[in-house]
Amino acid sequence: MARALLIIDFQNDFTPGGALAVAGGDQIAEPIKRLADRVDVVVATRDWHPPDHASFETEGGPWPVHCVRDTPGAQFHPAMDEIALEAVVDVGRARDDEGYSGFENSDLARIMRDRDVSEVYVCGLATDYCVRASAIDACSEGFEVTVVSDAIRAVEVSEGDGDRAIEEMRAAGASVADSAELLAGTR
Ligand code: VGL
Ligand code: ZN
Secondary structure (H helix, E strand, O other), X not given: OEEEEEEXXXXXXXXXXXXXXXXXXXXXXXXXXXXXXXXXXXXXXXXXXXXXXXXXXXXXXXXXXXXXXXXXXXXEOHXXXXXXXXXXXXXXXXXXXXXXXXXXXXXXXXXXXXXXXXXXXXXEEOHHHHHHHHHHHHHHXXXXXXXXXXXXXXXXXOOOHHHHHHHHHHHXXXXXXXXXXXXXXXX
């Protein structure tokens, strides 16, 4: 049985200076790099939208235009250059795909099962959207899920959204631990 690190949407548009910047979004780099060295499989998702994605304000949606496929904002954050990825999964590719969960219309569950993954550490951006949806779906898919508390950051459209998302992930069956606990093997 293998252990995977699932890195959600660690992309330029979600980090400081990006179109939908998450406060402290770049600070997740160090714990993610340390964990990546210690797991069997590393898989990353990308938010990968068409220029007319339904979630964009220009189309009547809630978000500024972000992570348009093949643009610099959609590229991984530079810290990802140091991480060897087994697979990259793109989500939100169709105009009307919500694209919050890495498991939505993707091969992610199959990629994990093909590699005999039973345990998944979930990290990345943003806690209250794509991390939340991906962790909850990973629980539904039958994986043993741990959310890495110091390797996530929240958008916080409303104050407290990040904490509420953590409670929802716990309610779905996920554990929450910080990277030091995971690296020490105390969880
Ligand atoms: C995300 C808002 C819109 C995320 C993606 O990655 O959490 N949030 N698109
Ligand atoms: Zn998006």
